[in-house]
Amino acid sequence: MTATTGTTATTPRTGTTTGTAGTGAATTGTARTGSPVTAPAPAPARLRSVPAWVWALPPVAVLALAFLYPLALVVQQSFTPDEGGLSLDPYAEVFASASFRDALTTTVWLALGSTVGCLVLGFVLALVIAFVPFPGGKAVARFVDVFLSFPSFLITLALLFIYGSVGMANGLWTGATGAAEGPFHFLTTPWGVLLAEITYFTPFVMRPLLAAFSQLDTSQLEVASSLGAGPVRIIRRVILPEALPALAAGGSLVLVMCLNEFGIVLFTGAKGVTTLPMLVYSKAILESDYAAACVVAVVNIAISVGLYSLYRVVSRRAGA
Numbered sequence: 633m634t635a636t637t638g639t640t641a642t643t644p645r646t647g648t649t650t651g652t653a654g655t656g657a658a659t660t661g662t663a664r665t666g667s668p669v670t671a672p673a674p675a676p677a678r679l680r681s682v683p684a685w686v687w688a689l690p691p692v693a694v695l696a697l698a699f700l701y702p703l704a705l706v707v708q709q710s711f712t713p714d715e716g717g718l719s720l721d722p723y724a725e726v727f728a729s730a731s732f733r734d735a736l737t738t739t740v741w742l743a744l745g746s747t748v749g750c751l752v753l754g755f756v757l758a759l760v761i762a763f764v765p766f767p768g769g770k771a772v773a774r775f776v777d778v779f780l781s782f783p784s785f786l787i788t789l790a791l792l793f794i795y796g797s798v799g800m801a802n803g804l805w806t807g808a809t810g811a812a813e814g815p816f817h818f819l820t821t822p823w824g825v826l827l828a829e830i831t832y833f834t835p836f837v838m839r840p841l842l843a844a845f846s847q848l849d850t851s852q853l854e855v856a857s858s859l860g861a862g863p864v865r866i867i868r869r870v871i872l873p874e875a876l877p878a879l880a881a882g883g884s885l886v887l888v889m890c891l892n893e894f895g896i897v898l899f900t901g902a903k904g905v906t907t908l909p910m911l912v913y914s915k916a917i918l919e920s921d922y923a924a925a926c927v928v929a930v931v932n933i934a935i936s937v938g939l940y941s942l943y944r945v946v947s948r949r950a951g952a
Contacts, residue, residue, distance in 0.1 A: 703933075710926035722923040731911065732928065739907040742822065743890035746829035750886045751879055753830060754837030758875075759867070761838075762845035763853075773842060779835045787832040788899040795819045820902050828896045833889060837882035844878035845871075877946070884943035892936055908932045 711718045726732050760766075761773050794800050795816045802814025818824050848871065856866045894909040906914070908928055915925035 706926045706929055709922055710930045713923055722927050726924050726927040735906045735908050735911040738905060739891060742825060742907065743887055745826050746833060746890045747883050747887045749830035750834045750837045751883050754834045754841060754882065755879065758838045758841035758845060762842060776835045776838050780839065784832050784893065785895040785899045788828050788896050791819060791828055819900055822902060822905050824900050825897055825902050825905055828900055829890055829893060832896065833886045836886050840878035840882045841875055844875055848874050880946045884939065884946050888936055888939045888943055891939065
């Protein structure tokens with residue numbers, strides 16, 4: 633009977649141990665690392681042979697089914713009058729109507745006014761948070777991020793509780809003076825919509841500004857202050873040039889969002905304030921004029937896509 637023995641050879645210089653234990657298997661390890669070296673497994677030949685465009689098909693198909701197809705139906709319906717067929721008559725009728733022109737004018741001036749108000753207020757608030765130390769400053773900066781997740785109608789409801797016809801402000805006034813009603817009725821006017829949009833969209837300007845201010849070299853401010861520059865001059869000559877890209881990016885985003893805002897206008901109940909989204913709702917739901925509603929929607933989409941393209945260009949240059 634012959635016993636099988638294992639042989640072990642050790643090389644002192646390299647610290648490499650090779651062992652054979654009757655099975656003919658050998659294990660090689662490196663003493664310095666304590667773990668065997670494993671070569672990466674090559675990708676299967678079948679996966680390497682698949683063209684790259686094949687992997688793009690599933691997401692493109694989902695995007696086309698969920699977004700592009702409904703959008704194509706809206707565009708098609710905008711060219712389909714009630715009597716059927718394809719025609720430009722719906723566009724001619726909508727463009728000739730006074731309601732469309734008024735809605736377009738109201739939408740543009742509300743969006744521009746809200747954007748300007750958000751830029752001014754957001755710049756001032758971001759300056760205070762970034763450069764004026766006060767207790768709770770970091771908590772306020774974090775709250776700005778949380779505020780971005782709030783729905784727009786929530787802010788409108790809060791303003792209604794304060795400045796509505798039966799809100800807190802009017803209640804305090806009538807309780808103190810004995811008057812039948814309070815003096816605050818602006819919330820149901822275009823100025824109320826403007827106030828609500830500025831209140832809601834200002835954090836969208838503050839967020840890129842705070843990011844830009846966090847990267848500003850504070851030594852520039854110290855040098856300018858040591859040379860005798862006052863706060864206003866420091867803001868105008870040092871801070872504002874650094875903030876311009878962030879202001880442009882935030883302002884472009886706010887302009888796009890204000891053009892498409894529906895909830896604020898609806899919840900304020902502003903009489904006589906009809907924007908393009910409100911006109912779409914009125915034509916489709918109240919009048920059942922789907923061709924006209926789709927025409928207004930296509931115009932609104934075209935304006936929004938154009939402004940969004942501008943926003944992307946500005947954001948890319950600003951690094952936002």
